[in-house]
Amino acid sequence: MSKQPPIPPLDLPQARRTGATGGSGALHGITPANSNTRVSAAVLPPRASGDAATTGRSAGNLGLNSDRMRAAMVQRLRAQGITDDAVLRAMNDIPRHRFVDEALASRAYEDAALPIGFGQTISQPWVVAHMIALGMAGKTPRRVLEVGAGCGYQAAVLSQLVREVHTIERMRGLYDLARANLAGPTYRNIRLVYGDGMAGLPKAAPFDMIIVAAAGLTIPDALLQQLARGGRLVAPEGATQQRLVVIERTGPQQWRRQELEAVRFVPLKPGIQS
Numbered sequence: 197m198s199k200q201p202p203i204p205p206l207d208l209p210q211a212r213r214t215g216a217t218g219g220s221g222a223l224h225g226i227t228p229a230n231s232n233t234r235v236s237a238a239v240l241p242p243r244a245s246g247d248a249a250t251t252g253r254s255a256g257n258l259g260l261n262s263d264r265m266r267a268a269m270v271q272r273l274r275a276q277g278i279t280d281d282a283v284l285r286a287m288n289d290i291p292r293h294r295f296v297d298e299a300l301a302s303r304a305y306e307d308a309a310l311p312i313g314f315g316q317t318i319s320q321p322w323v324v325a326h327m328i329a330l331g332m333a334g335k336t337p338r339r340v341l342e343v344g345a346g347c348g349y350q351a352a353v354l355s356q357l358v359r360e361v362h363t364i365e366r367m368r369g370l371y372d373l374a375r376a377n378l379a380g381p382t383y384r385n386i387r388l389v390y391g392d393g394m395a396g397l398p399k400a401a402p403f404d405m406i407i408v409a410a411a412g413l414t415i416p417d418a419l420l421q422q423l424a425r426g427g428r429l430v431a432p433e434g435a436t437q438q439r440l441v442v443i444e445r446t447g448p449q450q451w452r453r454q455e456l457e458a459v460r461f462v463p464l465k466p467g468i469q470s
Contacts, residue, residue: 208225232319232409235458236439236467253308262293262305269305273325277305280329286356287325287342292318295349313345313388314369315463319409323459324350327430330456332357337404341422343393343431343464344409348374351386361386362400364393367469396464397423403427411438412464422452432461 270288278284292306294351296318302308309317328350331337338359342351350373350396365371365387371390378386389397394406394416402424408415408431415431423429423445432438432453440456 231460232317233460234320235460254450262291263353265293265305266291269321271309272307275321276322278322278325278329279445280325280332282357283325283329283332283353283441286328286353287321290349290352291357292321292349295347312370312373315344316349316350316367324353326457327440328354328357331407331430332407333427335404335426336426337427339400339403339424340395340407341400341403341419342407342409343396343419344457345374345388346370346409348377348383348386348388350409351388352378352383353455355383355386359385359407360398361410362389362403363387364389364391364397366391366393366465366467390468392467394418394464398422406430408432408464409461410464411435411459411461415441415443417466420445423451426468432459435463 198454204337212397221250249280266288269292270284273287274284275366279463293301294306295308305321307320307322309320309323311352312318333338339450340354340361342354342361342363345351346399347370349364350364351361365374365388368390375388378388379458387400391397394412396406396416396419398418401422403422404424404427406423406427406429408419408420411432411434413435415429415433415434419429419431420443425445426448427445429441429443431441438459438461440459441453442456443451445451
């Protein structure tokens with residue numbers, strides 16, 4: 197693997213800090229209930245006695261409430277600083293409750309990450325919207341790579357915004373879950389691959405945008421090399437102290453980067469898991 201050259205700062209107007217900072221040790225104890233979120237986000241609250249798990253309400257019969265709850269989520273995202281109307285429309289169009297377990301369907305539109313099994317999470321709605329908006333700011337990406345398909349939700353949102361979505365998942369159980377969730381003509385522009393996300397998809401490169409849904413100690417060089425010139429990579433970076441970073445390719449072997457909010461993501465791992 198070639199040595200990654202120094203990456204100077206990226207001047208991205210929409211990329212701003214929110215004031216969220218993690219103190220010493222703030223990111224220890226990452227679990228499916230507190231990962232794939234910004235550090236300042238509220239911890240998933242305890243389940244109330246009258247929620248879906250105890251009343252029998254499920255994803256299938258969330259029904260009439262889902263549109264209203266999703267609209268409220270979008271309004272909250274706007275209030276939290278997400279201003280890209282296309283991203284907000286896509287968040288409103290995709291039914292997040294269909295990508296989580298039925299027992300959690302009534303919580304799908306909370307401002308929180310939720311467990312999806314296999315020790316992984318569906319990212320906090322703000323994180324999904326923010327990362328996509330950062331990648332798209334002032335640009336019109338056509339081909340996008342997502343590293344870490346999870347349950348397929350973020351790929352579904354991306355499918356409403358770009359022509360081609362390539363998403364890769366290293367865990368066989370999650371790959372099967374995403375494949376089931378993304379079946380049908382609505383998501384025909386998504387290509388789901390079972391493989392090593394750290395290696396990317398060189399045969400499908402270059403990509404106008406790459407979004408990574410897990411945190412590595414550094415950004416894999418393979419992913420940087422698969423960015424198109426002018427393309428952006430958005431990813432968490434770090435171990436116990438993580439930051440969201442945006443990297444833009446400016447030349448054959450030149451990139452610029454900017455560090456943003458403190459975040460908390462599950463770790464990025466190599467290889468595949470059957």
